[in-house]
Amino acid sequence: MASSNSGERVPLIRLAGVSKRFPNGTLALDNVNLDVQRGELLSLIGLSGSGKSTLLRHLNGLHQPTAGEVFVEGLNVSKAKTSELRELRRNIGFVFQLFGLVGRATCLENVLTGALGRLRGPRYGIWSYPKQMRREAFEHLDRVGLASQAYQRADTLSGGQMQRVAIARSLMQRPKIMLADEPVASLDPESSAQVLELLLRVATEENMTVIVTLHQVELAVGWAKRIVGLRDGQVVLDRGATGLTQHDVMDVYRRVDHESTPKPSFAAENANLTQLAQTQLQK
């Protein structure tokens, strides 16, 4: 991994003219150019099908671009070998909408799977992980407030708790970058706020770079410092979150056929979260 001693000039993440056409012909990304600096808190917004998930998946090599190049931590993801990809993924936490926990395994075991990249050989069951790692996993569960559920099966948890376990699993990787694809889309508002707050807290504590895709603009504005809007695979908005107006966002949510335009009204609704975000960031 090339570390960027040269400061903020070399961006941590760079997408240069990235396009992605799926085998079935869908053009999911259309000439995307995007630089993300170390420590940024960025939120991707856009309608369903605009390419948010596809973009995130290019960053850890789950997808390969059909045109253009993707650089992450100096590695050209689009040309990386399998072993380099594995190395890259080890440094990137990825949080999914549907959590991706093994339901039949305990929470502790689920967190431990985050350490697989550091270990040689397959592991099955808590016993197969070194003691030191189990201790570490416990600590991460503590951080997300679920140490008391350590020996409970993951499928007995609530959605919000599952997502927190998934975050603990990512922390087990000690990642520099955290990607979250609609981490709260399956959650009720209260759990959503909890999960987003947690993401923010660990991001600031670890000085992580975070990209979160969010369906709701008000959550995105309350959470991130920078907002990037996608429409039909193109970047149509890229600016700071503060002072973002309804008008700025209109463009992102305009459908091609102009048939319906959802009216995002976010300014006041999530004042709590916005406030929380700002106080956190000032620290």
Next chain:
Amino acid sequence: MRGVSRSKMPKPPRRWQTFALLIIFVSYVAATVWSWTFIDMTLTTLFGGFSDLWNLITYMLPPNFDNLPTVIEATIETVWMALIGTFVSVLLSVPLAFLAARNTTPNSVVFAIGRAIITLARAIPTLVLAAVFTLALGIGPLAGILALALHSIGMIGKLFTEAVENSEEYSREAVLSTGGGKWKTVVATIVPQVTPAFIGTALYRLDINLRESAVLGFVGAGGVGFVIQTELRGLDYQRAISAVSVIFVVITIIEIVSTRLRASIIGDSLAKPGRVTERSKKREAKDQRMIIDAVTTRQLTPPMTYERKLRAMMGITFLVLLVTAIITIEMPVISSFGLLDDVWRSILRLFPPDFETAGADLWRGIAETLAIGFIATTLGLLISLPLGILSARNIMAKKFVYSTTRLFMLGLRGLPELVVAVLFVSAMGLGPVPGTLALTVGTATFMAKLIGDALEEVSSAPREAVFATGASGIQEFFSAVLPQALPNLVSQTLYMLDVNLRSSTVLGIIGGGGIGFLLLSALRVLEEQTVGAIIIVIFVIVYAIELLGSFVRWIVE
């Protein structure tokens, strides 16, 4: 990856489907009629057969348990063979399943090879494999174990593969994203998901293998079958029946135990009490305390809850049984790889297959095999209808009637059908008729149970509507009960035909007619390349039936 959900459009009923079904029905009836004439089946032979059977029963009673020590020893060997055979098959099937599952296979070549192995294993009957392996390994349980292990891959491998393909992929993608690497991720996310299904399948196959293992002795591959056959050859029916009854009891007991175990494993919790009692409450409270202790003290090993204890105990019990089995059988664990070499060489001697020597007999054997399968299915079905109705609780008003019928059927189902066949052969002499009758009995009792169960499940609302019009009991049955159960009946008939045709390929090995008889004679004179030819024929028959079965099922659905 967002799966675009393509919900299946309800298919409009198609005319060609009805047409195809009609053709299938007509060909089925034609096949049965042809079969009937082909093996010279007449109602006289049929009823003559039943009177021979009655004689046999009078010879067999009362059973003579003089030979009990030998019988018990042989029965134990039978159980150990089934246990080891199933275990080896599981060992082979686990990697095979991951290589042959669409979602975990490394590439399409491995995928195709994996699938081919599974199909091949399924299509060569255990008894045939056992007969061939005795050539290389000699008389004794080793040949039987190897046969069980290889043939079981067909079912175990198939069900394991399906379990892997049905596992959810979200966790896999998530762990892959942590940099886990492919196989580490599979072990961490898919293996825990499929473990219950794997264990359930293994237990289920153990039941089947126990039945198979009981007849392997007929070809000298170990177990109680040898004792049964020896006693029958010496015309000592009273001692033969003592061996049959001992294996019957063992099969029944193990089936009950494994059904219970499977239910609790698939129910996902071994410890979950059927009902809440004082003890179960106490146990749960204790578990809770243990878990709380463990997390407050940050204990790094999972607490030994009741559930975990049960699991550990089951694992240990299994290991003890396995080791006992290996020691008792005197299985050469280390040198068995050398033996595999012998087996491989004896398999190579089957090639190139020689279709010439057997010549026209081969065709006759094939025809007879098919004929036995068709007649047994049709006769069995015809008998099962009244039997099933007699056993249905909600149709038979008298408890005595349905419970006696059920008990009778349970008894017959408990016996492996080749054991029934060998008894029939010894009562009626060699030939296709006793074999056919044995399969008929198996089909009748199996179908009768299904019909009885289905009839009990059929909702009672339409029945009442018909009753209200003043219809008689029989009218009511044909107009209201039967139509509801018909689709299920069709698919079960198909299944029975499949099972019977498979069995009839090996019936000849014990003198029951069909192509198996040729196999036996070729083995006796060591015409190995003829054996190879016959095995290929058997494979083709079984595989063709399977293809035909899935084709018909595709049309029906």
